Amino acid sequence: xxxxxxxxxxxxxxxxxxxxxxxxxxxxxxxxxxxxxxxxxxxxxxxxxxxxxxxxxxxxxxxxxxxxxxxxxxxxxxxxxxxxxxxxxxxxxxxxxxxxxxxxxxxxxxxxxxxxxxxxxxxxxxxxxxxxxxxxxxxxxxxxxxxxxxxxxxxxxxxxxxxxxxxxxxxxxxxxxxxxxxxxxxxxxxxxxxxxxxxxxxxxxxxxxxxxxxxxxxx
Amino acid sequence: xxxxxxxxxxxxxxxxxxxxxxxxxxxxxxxxxxxxxxxxxxxxxxxxxxxxxxxxxxxxxxxxxxxxxxxxxxxxxxxxxxxxxxxxxxxxxxxxxxxxxxxxxxxxxxxxxxxxxxxxxxxxxxxxxxxxxxxxxxxxxxxxxxxxxxxxxxxxxxxxxxxxxxxxxxxxxxxxxxxxxxxxxxxxxxxxxxxxxxxxxxxxxxxxxxxxxxxxxxx
Amino acid sequence: xxxxxxxxxxxxxxxxxxxxxxxxxxxxxxxxxxxxxxxxxxxxxxxxxxxxxxxxxxxxxxxxxxxxxxxxxxxxxxxxxxxxxxxxxxxxxxxxxxxxxxxxxxxxxxxxxxxxxxxxxxxxxxxxxxxxxxxxxxxxxxxxxxxxxxxxxxxxxxxxxxxxxxxxxxxxxxxxxxxxxxxxxxxxxxxxxxxxxxxxxxxxxxxxxxxxxxxxxxx
Amino acid sequence: xxxxxxxxxxxxxxxxxxxxxxxxxxxxxxxxxxxxxxxxxxxxxxxxxxxxxxxxxxxxxxxxxxxxxxxxxxxxxxxxxxxxxxxxxxxxxxxxxxxxxxxxxxxxxxxxxxxxxxxxxxxxxxxxxxxxxxxxxxxxxxxxxxxxxxxxxxxxxxxxxxxxxxxxxxxxxxxxxxxxxxxxxxxxxxxxxxxxxxxxxxxxxxxxxxxxxxxxxxx
DNA sequence: CATGAATGAGACTTCATTCAT
DNA sequence: AATGAATGAAGTCTCATTCAT
Numbered sequence: 001x002x003x004x005x006x007x008x009x010x011x012x013x014x015x016x017x018x019x020x021x022x023x024x025x026x027x028x029x030x031x032x033x034x035x036x037x038x039x040x041x042x043x044x045x046x047x048x049x050x051x052x053x054x055x056x057x058x059x060x061x062x063x064x065x066x067x068x069x070x071x072x073x074x075x076x077x078x079x080x081x082x083x084x085x086x087x088x089x090x091x092x093x094x095x096x097x098x099x100x101x102x103x104x105x106x107x108x109x110x111x112x113x114x115x116x117x118x119x120x121x122x123x124x125x126x127x128x129x130x131x132x133x134x135x136x137x138x139x140x141x142x143x144x145x146x147x148x149x150x151x152x153x154x155x156x157x158x159x160x161x162x163x164x165x166x167x168x169x170x171x172x173x174x175x176x177x178x179x180x181x182x183x184x185x186x187x188x189x190x191x192x193x194x195x196x197x198x199x200x201x202x203x204x205x206x207x208x209x210x211x212x213x214x215x216x217x218x219x
Numbered sequence: 220x221x222x223x224x225x226x227x228x229x230x231x232x233x234x235x236x237x238x239x240x241x242x243x244x245x246x247x248x249x250x251x252x253x254x255x256x257x258x259x260x261x262x263x264x265x266x267x268x269x270x271x272x273x274x275x276x277x278x279x280x281x282x283x284x285x286x287x288x289x290x291x292x293x294x295x296x297x298x299x300x301x302x303x304x305x306x307x308x309x310x311x312x313x314x315x316x317x318x319x320x321x322x323x324x325x326x327x328x329x330x331x332x333x334x335x336x337x338x339x340x341x342x343x344x345x346x347x348x349x350x351x352x353x354x355x356x357x358x359x360x361x362x363x364x365x366x367x368x369x370x371x372x373x374x375x376x377x378x379x380x381x382x383x384x385x386x387x388x389x390x391x392x393x394x395x396x397x398x399x400x401x402x403x404x405x406x407x408x409x410x411x412x413x414x415x416x417x418x419x420x421x422x423x424x425x426x427x428x429x430x431x432x433x434x435x436x437x438x
Numbered sequence: 439x440x441x442x443x444x445x446x447x448x449x450x451x452x453x454x455x456x457x458x459x460x461x462x463x464x465x466x467x468x469x470x471x472x473x474x475x476x477x478x479x480x481x482x483x484x485x486x487x488x489x490x491x492x493x494x495x496x497x498x499x500x501x502x503x504x505x506x507x508x509x510x511x512x513x514x515x516x517x518x519x520x521x522x523x524x525x526x527x528x529x530x531x532x533x534x535x536x537x538x539x540x541x542x543x544x545x546x547x548x549x550x551x552x553x554x555x556x557x558x559x560x561x562x563x564x565x566x567x568x569x570x571x572x573x574x575x576x577x578x579x580x581x582x583x584x585x586x587x588x589x590x591x592x593x594x595x596x597x598x599x600x601x602x603x604x605x606x607x608x609x610x611x612x613x614x615x616x617x618x619x620x621x622x623x624x625x626x627x628x629x630x631x632x633x634x635x636x637x638x639x640x641x642x643x644x645x646x647x648x649x650x651x652x653x654x655x656x657x
Numbered sequence: 658x659x660x661x662x663x664x665x666x667x668x669x670x671x672x673x674x675x676x677x678x679x680x681x682x683x684x685x686x687x688x689x690x691x692x693x694x695x696x697x698x699x700x701x702x703x704x705x706x707x708x709x710x711x712x713x714x715x716x717x718x719x720x721x722x723x724x725x726x727x728x729x730x731x732x733x734x735x736x737x738x739x740x741x742x743x744x745x746x747x748x749x750x751x752x753x754x755x756x757x758x759x760x761x762x763x764x765x766x767x768x769x770x771x772x773x774x775x776x777x778x779x780x781x782x783x784x785x786x787x788x789x790x791x792x793x794x795x796x797x798x799x800x801x802x803x804x805x806x807x808x809x810x811x812x813x814x815x816x817x818x819x820x821x822x823x824x825x826x827x828x829x830x831x832x833x834x835x836x837x838x839x840x841x842x843x844x845x846x847x848x849x850x851x852x853x854x855x856x857x858x859x860x861x862x863x864x865x866x867x868x869x870x871x872x873x874x875x876x
Numbered sequence: 877c878a879t880g881a882a883t884g885a886g887a888c889t890t891c892a893t894t895c896a897t
Numbered sequence: 898a899a900t901g902a903a904t905g906a907a908g909t910c911t912c913a914t915t916c917a918t
Contacts, residue, residue, distance in 0.1 A: 171390045
């Protein structure tokens with residue numbers, strides 16, 4: 001039942017010429033525009049092509065079918081999101097656990113805050129494509145980045161850094177998702193972000209083991 | 220662009236005869252079956268009717284259109300979920316904050332664990348219907364129930380119980396959603412549940428203010 | 439292709455009991471109501487039954503199918519219309535041609551004016567049923583009544599009274615039809631009626647042969 | 658409840674390529690064919706497309722819905738009919754009233770006689786679409802053309818040419834309509850046409866005022 | 877390569893009619 | 898006789914995809 005990324009979803013041609021790249025970009029952009037303005041239900045290839053300023057035929061020259069187009073759009077979005085999260089995590093290596101966590105979470109909030117509708121719209125795509133494998137890959141990138149960061153904490157270590165990273169990401173991402181799917185007044189939104197931060201800090205504090213009193217010769 | 224529950228989505232006929240009630244139930248059940256087996260993309264009225272063992276005509280005698288059917292299914296699910304959460308919260312009134320939270324969260328995990336695919340499938344519906352208003356109402360029921368419970372804690376109080384309830388629900392629900400959308404091995408699943416519990420406890424501990432030693436005679 | 443009045447259109451049972459007659463009347467009335475309020479396109483048996491205050495089942499106990507119902511409604515209307523026209527014509531027997539014509543035409547205008555929407559709605563039925571045979575019968579009643587009247591004129595006779603009656607009816611009825619299908623301001627409507635009268639008078643004058651001056655010995 | 662020609666009824670796409678124009682013509686033709694052979698009740702988009710030799714999809718590429726198709730067919734027919742009537746009227750300018758009237762009426766009879774079934778079928782459309790506004794526009798074109806013609810009569814003038822034109826058109830058109838809706842034997846048909854002519858002549862004679870003997874020196 | 881007209885399977889919905897209660 | 902729930906054929910319309918130009 002699940003769509004396998006093989007055959008059906010692969011893009012048809014790698015744009016080698018500059019012109020092609022422009023076209024593909026226009027199509028990606030068009031897809032997002034339609035998604036935002038018309039919603040995922042009314043998203044169809046004709047409309048996308050129209051908005052992208054190309055003909056349907058052209059669209060089909062770059063993507064073998066509608067699914068592959070959506071898949072590519074999603075892939076690109078997740079890649080960029082994860083690139084950014086990885087970068088943010090790397091920047092925190094070696095710092096104290098609380099600070100690094102706070103910084104990473106804040107970075108994630110930041111990006112998501114810039115484009116709440118896009119996030120929401122893309123979830124529709126995930127559901128429609130059953131593209132959970134793609135999401136899974138992204139999540140794992142996030143977890144690995146967070147785990148590596150946590151492992152490098154300068155002020156202690158974690159019994160199972162990956163487990164902590166896993167929950168941290170799930171909690172932060174899941175909370176954000178709820179936050180952006182609801183139409184909450186900004187005041188409440190920012191309060192929730194504060195509460196989220198409090199929770200993360202409390203969690204990290206509970207999971208962090210202070211550095212081995214290396215000087216415990218008595219041990 | 221959002222679908223308002225009025226006109227379009229309301230049910231067409233209240234089943235008066237016993238026969239009707241049975242039929243409507245069969246339709247609800249059929250919808251869920253199709254949702255689970257064929258996925259939301261392949262869900263169509265014909266298939267639902269078929270699975271429910273009735274004709275399309277019958278389906279349309281109770282629901283003016285496909286959307287209203289999905290809306291009703293969703294509504295029923297959310298109502299039941301919230302009924303259960305409210306009951307669980309009420310049962311905890313007066314107990315210590317940590318214990319009550321743990322119990323409530325566990326109850327929620329429990330229900331959701333029984334039917335992971337249904338949850339996932341229903342999210343697809345929410346997206347397709349833009350039925351965020353319905354979800355919002357359910358969320359608010361959850362928040363109120365949790366806030367009332369927290370306010371009754373026997374071992375302290377919260378500066379802003381509703382804010383705590385809000386985040387608690389968002390974090391738990393959001394985390395669960397990620398948990399069930401991924402196909403994680405059970406081991407990891409249960410580990411995540413433990414981590415989630417840890418996080419909740421840590422958060423509650425951080426938000427709970429011990430009882431005012433107001434009555435402290437020494438005062 | 440035409441619907442023959444046989445089998446399909448005949449009413450299923452002649453209401454012998456008073457209760458039945460009441461029901462049938464209610465159904466007739468309901469049909470007209472729906473026709474006027476919802477239009478012929480949205481006229482369906484369920485709606486008719488509803489408006490008539492009976493169930494569909496009952497409706498089908500009196501009419502074997504939808505067509506027969508419409509047919510009966512039409513028949514009743516045409517019968518009444520023609521009854522009235524015949525009566526009006528009979529009342530004019532023996533009077534001068536101009537006066538009798540004017541009176542008959544006026545009577546026809548009168549009835550039609552009382553219920554322009556009904557007329558219009560019923561035409562829709564005629565088209566849908568291809569019930570031209572029924573209309574034809576009514577027209578012939580009209581023509582016969584008018585011809586008989588004209589033949590009895592006290593001030594002359596007509597070479598072919600039936601031909602005159604035929605055109606007279608066609609012109610009056612056709613003009614009226616146009617009048618009521620358009621939404622003309624009353625002023626123009628009444629002016630048209632005057633013009634119509636002028637035309638009829640002129641036509642009769644042209645067709646009427648003065649009485650044989652039998653006493654013209656000089657001839 | 659009336660259908661306004663805006664939005665819903667307007668055509669979807671202006672045929673730009675030659676191929677398109679051919680397709681649209683085929684669709685128009687197909688619609689008429691179906692209308693004539695199957696009747697307005699059995700007219701459906703599938704059948705029209707089939708008869709036109711195209712697919713339903715193609716049909717819907719040019720017309721947003723069934724109504725708009727019928728509307729367009731009707732519009733085209735009325736336009737052509739009125740073009741012809743206007744031309745005929747213009748040709749009569751300046752001639753004597755009786756002659757011009759007779760010529761115009763005859764021209765109208767002529768066209769209608771060529772295609773009695775089409776006329777009848779199209780009336781069904783008018784009823785189904787409630788497209789009375791469209792018909793109204795056509796009627797007004799007819800009235801204007803006739804009024805202008807009458808005003809130019811070389812042998813007198815009319816107190817209210819437009820009123821005369823209005824009734825003239827109503828009577829002629831209405832009579833014709835009755836004539837073609839009935840299945841009268843040709844003999845009677847042509848007799849009616851003669852009678853109609855007599856009536857028109859009589860009416861014109863009654864309405865025409867001889868030229869002012871303005872130069873009457875005796876005055 | 878690009879275009880956009882054409883295709884047709886398939887989705888949604890209505891409604892005349894039947895029949896168990 | 899009356900009821901109204903159930904039926905399912907048939908109609909309208911959409912949209913992913915192809916292919917001649």
